[in-house]
Amino acid sequence: MTDLVQLERRGVVAHLTMNAPGSLNALSDAMLAALKARFTELGTDGSVKVVVLKGAGKAFCAGHDLKEMQAGRQAPDKGRAYFADLFFRCAEVMQMIPALPQPVIAEVHGIATAAGCQLVASCDLAVAAEGTRFGVNGVNIGLFCSTPMVALTRNVPRKVAFEMLTTGEFIDASRAREVGLVNRIAPHEALAAEAGRLAETLAAKLGAAVKIGKRAFYDQMTLDLAAAYEHTAAVMVENMLWRDTEEGISAFIEKRKPDWAV
Structure with missing residues (x-):
């Protein structure tokens, strides 16, 4: 099939x-x-x-x-x-x-x-x-x-x-x-x-970030404005705590390619 x-x-x-x-x-x-x-x-x-x-x-x-x-x-x-x-x-x-x-x-x-x-x-x-x-x-x-x-x-x-x-x-x-x-x-x-x-x-993007972002994209569309901001803020907090996100930000500041684990 x-x-x-x-x-x-x-x-x-x-x-x-x-x-x-x-x-x-x-x-x-x-x-x-x-x-x-x-x-x-x-x-x-x-x-x-x-x-x-x-x-x-x-x-x-x-x-x-x-x-x-x-x-x-x-x-x-x-x-x-x-x-x-x-x-x-x-x-x-x-x-x-x-x-x-x-x-x-x-x-x-x-x-x-x-x-x-x-x-x-x-x-x-x-x-x-x-x-x-x-x-x-x-x-x-x-x-x-x-x-x-x-x-x-x-x-x-x-x-x-x-x-x-x-x-x-x-x-x-x-x-x-x-x-x-x-x-x-x-x-x-x-x-x-x-x-x-x-x-x-x-x-080429960090796969985990795209994954969490796609889910948040569709979830927030069903919420009112205040609830959407509350939900996406929680998603960004989680995202910010990742090792690869810390590395991505550091690489941007230091003008180099990020060394992502995934």
Whole structure:
């Protein structure tokens, strides 16, 4: 099953490739299970400092597998139980990404539509090829992208999200960067190199600091202002007491490279 999401380790960077090009890497039942397995594996792998997620073939991800969804209607309940389980499993996978200790970079090309756009929005960072199109276009077939909306509205301004959701229109990579869905854009032939450079930049930092910082980043977003400052101050106190942080500050003051233990 995990062959659907191939894993390649390049030093401390793990590259995950959704490998179902014939379906434009649709989030089938099997694909969701494979992603869950890979994220579970990486979540306990202390040797990996950054994860890059991409899709094989012509596209990053075209969203849910509509043929599987239609087949689910054949059940006596018209698919109610299957659909409830499907959206639960998809949400579970999406939530695993911010919960991972490593930063996750989406390397996006072709299209990222519906739950595929949700997948990009769920990643911590995104690099897109020029010409990539993004959409939450379920409304065009009578299915409002309500679950993709959750991740999308946590990335882009409210009116931009609502326009995308209600018109079903696509935005290109430049617009996606403008509204905050994408961090960087590269020519298609330079996409992998650009994503790799970003991954290596993150991997060069103190891994423990990035890990504690990522957790604090998402935790504080759910708190009111005073509680967010209280929480992050406690995180910084813990961070400051580390040996490697003391060494990093000393190295900066002394204008030398830090001698980190990890």
